[in-house]
Amino acid sequence: MNQFPMTVLGAEALKTELEELKKVKRPQIIAAIADAREHGDLKENAEYHAAREQQGFCEGRIQEIEAKLSNAQIIDVTKMPNNGRVIFGATVTIENVETAEEVTYRIVGDDEADIKKQLISVNSPIARAMIGKEVDDAFTVTTPSSEVEYEIIKVEYI
Template identity: 65%
Template structure:
């Protein structure tokens, strides 16, 4: 299994979710199953089937998170010397050369990506176009709606 890049905050969020699933959700679901069993006939017991479905989802998510954490390569961008280059974990201010609109993105791991919060996946077309470039460079991003030309205004190692 290959290493999956992840930021320090992304790892912390996954560990917090894993902790919640194991220490809060798992005991709550187990108690709900026990209570539903006490009601008798399991064939027609909707509460029992709903609790078992929740248990299945929670256990699957626990296994998924444990797998991701086992193969995670946590990268602390603050410990990397600042070079002005776009690398994993950096925050980039871009200027759309067609519209002069400014946008800021942070390049993060697949699980951390959230476009609404301007967190883009390292595997996204825009991140792939930006990696390795420097402040002042012009990049062309091949997007589904057509090519977009950006100038890298600033690179922040936050």
């Protein structure tokens, strides 16, 4: 089984969701099914069928999270010496060479990526272009409309 990288925060978020599903959602769904059963005929019982469907989604998500966690290679960059190199988990500030606009991204696993929170997947074109580079290195990202050149301003392991 292939391991895939995940940050400590990403793993904690999945563990929290798993806990919620197992200790809160699952018992709520079981109670809803039991309650719906008491209403008699199950063929015509919409509440029962809705609760069973919810149960299927919940159990599926529990299995999915457990599989992700079992295959995760959790990487804690805060415990690594910062040699200024861009690696998985690093927080990188880059500057668009043409516009001088600065942006900061954290390189995370696929499941953790959220561009609104400046979390980009290690497999995204911009992250792939940055990996292995150091402060003051320039790199180019090919976008559908053009090529954009960036310079690495700061690399943090936070």
